[in-house]
Amino acid sequence: MPEPLLQAVNLQCERDKRILFRELSFSILPGTVTRVEGPNGSGKTTLLRILAGLNDAWTGDLRWCGAPVANHREEFLRNMLYLGHRPGIKPLLTPLENLRALMAGRRPVSDSALSQALQGTGLAGYENVPCRNLSAGQQRRVALARLLIADEPLWLLDEVFTAIDSDGVAAIEGLLQQRAAEGGAVLVTTHHELALPGMHRLLLGKGGMTDER
Ligand SMILES: Nc1ncnc2c1ncn2[C@@H]1O[C@H](COP(=O)(O)OP(=O)(O)OP(=O)(O)O)[C@@H](O)[C@H]1O
Numbered sequence: 001m002p003e004p005l006l007q008a009v010n011l012q013c014e015r016d017k018r019i020l021f022r023e024l025s026f027s028i029l030p031g032t033v034t035r036v037e038g039p040n041g042s043g044k045t046t047l048l049r050i051l052a053g054l055n056d057a058w059t060g061d062l063r064w065c066g067a068p069v070a071n072h073r074e075e076f077l078r079n080m081l082y083l084g085h086r087p088g089i090k091p092l093l094t095p096l097e098n099l100r101a102l103m104a105g106r107r108p109v110s111d112s113a114l115s116q117a118l119q120g121t122g123l124a125g126y127e128n129v130p131c132r133n134l135s136a137g138q139q140r141r142v143a144l145a146r147l148l149i150a151d152e153p154l155w156l157l158d159e160v161f162t163a164i165d166s167d168g169v170a171a172i173e174g175l176l177q178q179r180a181a182e183g184g185a186v187l188v189t190t191h192h193e194l195a196l197p198g199m200h201r202l203l204l205g206k207g208g209m210t211d212e213r
Pocket residue numbers: 015016020038039040041042043044045046047
């Protein structure tokens with residue numbers, strides 16, 4: 001079996017004196033897509049934020065390629081892409097400016113490559129329009145264009161299908177499968193039905209977690 005990209009060991013998280021999950025352990029292998037599932041409020045967003053280093057209210061161990069994330073935080077952050085359930089784009093900036101800002105601090109990417117990514121998400125002709133003038137789905141597509149220029153092997157995607165039409169959902173499903181086929185791994189939360197062959201499932205809530213296929 002290949003070495004897991006990410007391992008969680010005995011994660012516990014408490015919010016407002018309520019235990020969201022405890023003794024939560026799982027391994028994310030390269031080449032996999034895993035859907036984090038559970039009812040509203042079961043902790044899906046919280047778990048992804050913990051994995052992305054955006055929430056400190058937890059105990060347990062996280063390992064990246066076998067080494068504690070805490071000791072290799074920069075390397076982990078370089079290899080991980082997190083897209084949250086809000087598009088996280090700036091309404092006064094154009095799609096091109098937003099995508100440039102999303103890549104800041106990462107590797108340099110030319111404007112023509114950024115434009116190509118925007119065109120790949122159906123935003124041809126909107127590259128220089130302020131995002132506040134775009135529809136909800138188009139704004140989401142600006143954030144999703146990030147996936148088309150992502151070289152990070154691990155993707156953490158929280159409700160990124162929101163406001164996306166069926167063609168767009170199918171295109172994103174293709175990107176997730178492609179990342180897995182390239183040896184990466186994807187964790188995704190969504191209330192949409194996903195039909196990805198071989199998809200793993202992490203079930204939160206109802207007092208525990210299972211990993212099923
Ligand atoms: N900043 C916060 N402070 C305190 N409690 C919080 C905070 N954020 C979330 N919670 C609580 O944590 C629980 C889990 O929230 P979370 O957003 O992780 O659930 P979820 O499974 O993603 O839900 P949904 O399916 O509705 O998106 C909720 O009961 C919520 O009230």
